């Protein structure tokens with residue numbers, strides 16, 4: 001029995017003449033915290049956009065738990081169990097933290113996302129459960145005391161935590177985090193690192209983490225993939241990647 005949960009096979013994505021992701025193959029094991037690093041413009045976010053179905057590959061495919069997902073739509077992929085946060089935070093700024101999480105959860109309840117977005121009232125029992133669950137998730141990320149504040153009033157680091165709560169509301173099996181530590185101070189980064197481990201264990205998750213903060217990636221990930229100009233130039237345990245000359249030249253040397 002294989003413990004591979006997600007596999008990328010010769011994945012390629014072109015934008016005009018630019019090959020943003022170039023023939024990339026790798027697999028991620030269940031429960032792994034898998035790091036994805038590389039210089040700006042290396043193709044990391046594009047890879048997340050491919051995995052979550054925001055864009056389609058030019059060539060190659062993605063296999064999730066034995067199913068080819070590379071032609072599926074975003075909502076299908078989300079309901080199969082892959083959730084993400086965005087590098088450029090995508091919250092509903094005018095809505096409260098609680099509402100942001102509840103809307104995400106509606107993807108997972110019978111009443112569907114339209115109840116959340118268009119104000120059609122869901123069944124009362126379901127609504128109560130959604131609210132209760134959302135409050136639990138806010139507590140988990142340390143934001144429950146501010147559940148009724150507008151998301152736009154939150155500091156950057158808090159917005160990133162709220163995005164994680166929102167992604168967790170989909171009850172994912174795979175969680176993709178695109179630079180979750182960006183804008184956080186050193187102590188928040190350390191907390192985040194512990195938090196990522198905690199949610200991996202609590203929810204039995206597989207995590208794929210894009211992060212520029214090298215100590216965080218090195219300390220947290222079981223394996224690290226390095227992209228450079230769209231190509232996978234290394235994939236190994238942190239200590240081996242750290243000493244890889246090609247990686248040092250392309251990326252770590254600049255840190």
Ligand SMILES: Nc1ncnc2c1ncn2[C@@H]1O[C@H](COP(=O)(O)OP(=O)(O)OP(=O)(O)O)[C@@H](O)[C@H]1O
Pocket residue numbers: 015018020038039040041042043044045046047087
């Ligand atoms: N929708 C798009 N249309 C055209 N080019 C794009 C598009 N999305 C990404 N690119 C290009 O693809 C390349 C890879 O971008 P991507 O955002 O994946 O990099 P990244 O590794 O996430 O970088 P960063 O660390 O700065 O976030 C860049 O040259 C970018 O300009």
Ligand SMILES: [Mg+2]
Pocket residue numbers: 044045046087
């Ligand atoms: Mg990016």
